[in-house]
Amino acid sequence: MKKTVAIIISVLLIISLLPMAAFAGEKSDEVKAKMEAARDYLYGEKTEFTAAESLDFLLYLLAGGDGADFKDAYIQSVKDAFEAGSMNTADRIALAGLCLKELDVDVNAFELNDHSKIDLEQKIVDAGLTADSPYNYFFVIAFAEDSTYLEQIQEELKANYTQGSGYDYWGFGSDNSANFAAMSTDDELVADAVNVVEKAKTDKGYYYLAEYGTDANGNSTASALFMYSILENQDKADEVYALLVDNFTAENGGFAYALGGTADNYATRDALKALIYYNIISQDEPQPETTTSSEDATTQATTAADSSAQQSTPATGDSFAACGIAAVAVLALGVVVATRKKTK
Secondary structure, eight states: OHHHHHHHHHHHHHHHHHHHHHHHHHHHHHHHHHHHHHHHHHHTTOSOOOGGGHHHHHHHHHTTOOOTTTHHHHHHHHHHHHHHTOOOSHHHHHHHHHHHHHTTOOTTSEEOTTSOEEOHHHHHHHHOSOOSSGGGHHHHHHHOOOHHHHHHHHHHHHHTEETTTEEOSSSOOHHHHHHHHHHOOOHHHHHHHHHHHHTTBOSSOBOSOGGGOOOOBHHHHHHHHHHHHHTTOHHHHHHHHHHHHHHHBOGGGOBBSBTTOOBOHHHHHHHHHHHHHHHHHHTOOOOOOOOSSHHHHHHHHHHHHHTTOOOBOTTTOSBOOOOOOSOEEEEETTTEEEEOOTTO
16 A cells, blocks of 8 residues: 555656646746847847956856857957956956856966966955945855955945845945845845845835835846845745836837836846846756655655745745855856855
8 A cells, every 4th residue: 555655646746747847948938038138138239348348248148148259359358457457356357257267268377468377266365355346246256266255255245234224335225135135145134135125025026215216126126036046036036027027128128127118228237137047047847756666755755845844034924045145156057056155
């Protein structure tokens, strides 16, 4: 009898997963299409990317863009930027380094115009806690390897965070707290940041700060999607994705800032960043495992049930992987997301 029940459970598990896998495949195709459309809206007419455009180039590459035609000119631009002294902040170096990695260039022995070689990972440490935007610490964390330096970044982030109010960067806007939650290793502060972001939610999306108005906008909604994608909260990410697409999709693959507005480059770039990471978690399809015995089948059924018990955020009550993420670096789109809890 036990063996019969186990076989039935195993068969039912496989049958139940088949439509889920088909749906996941359709959803992934939809998300990928919107990501690529946003990429082409922003960069479809580009003929080159310079070192000053490293963030845009990285988004282009991570969204599946072909870097071959841009590679040589971009590498030369990075060399020229070092020679001119403009590659002087940690985020500029990190963003360039991530682009170079995507182009299969050795970042630990990067050759300059004078043929000397430098280690870009060490250059970040030498540059200290410098960034044109604290949002770019996400990419610094993704690129840096020095544990002491990574801990210093976390302390810098925490110094600008106030529980209940959020991350302060020219104010406590929801975008700031969403990006903080994507970078912080502090579980308590991450949960608090999620709550702060949720306070800015409406039935159409998310707004920035109540004192500037409570109409949802594309940038803040995209930031919320980015946050939930990095935290791998699939349910909330699905919910915010629908809000972003339903309320801020504009013409030619772009996204609007205002409800019913026209395509905006800044809103589209925020949306593209979010879609890159949402696309990755949306590719995870349930795969039935082969059982070798009745005991294995029963164990798998029990494990599947037990795995649904996850921590909940005080604000939403939804499943929330409170993993204290240090960084999620996309090493190759469609291949792997390397979650590196470097300072945890």
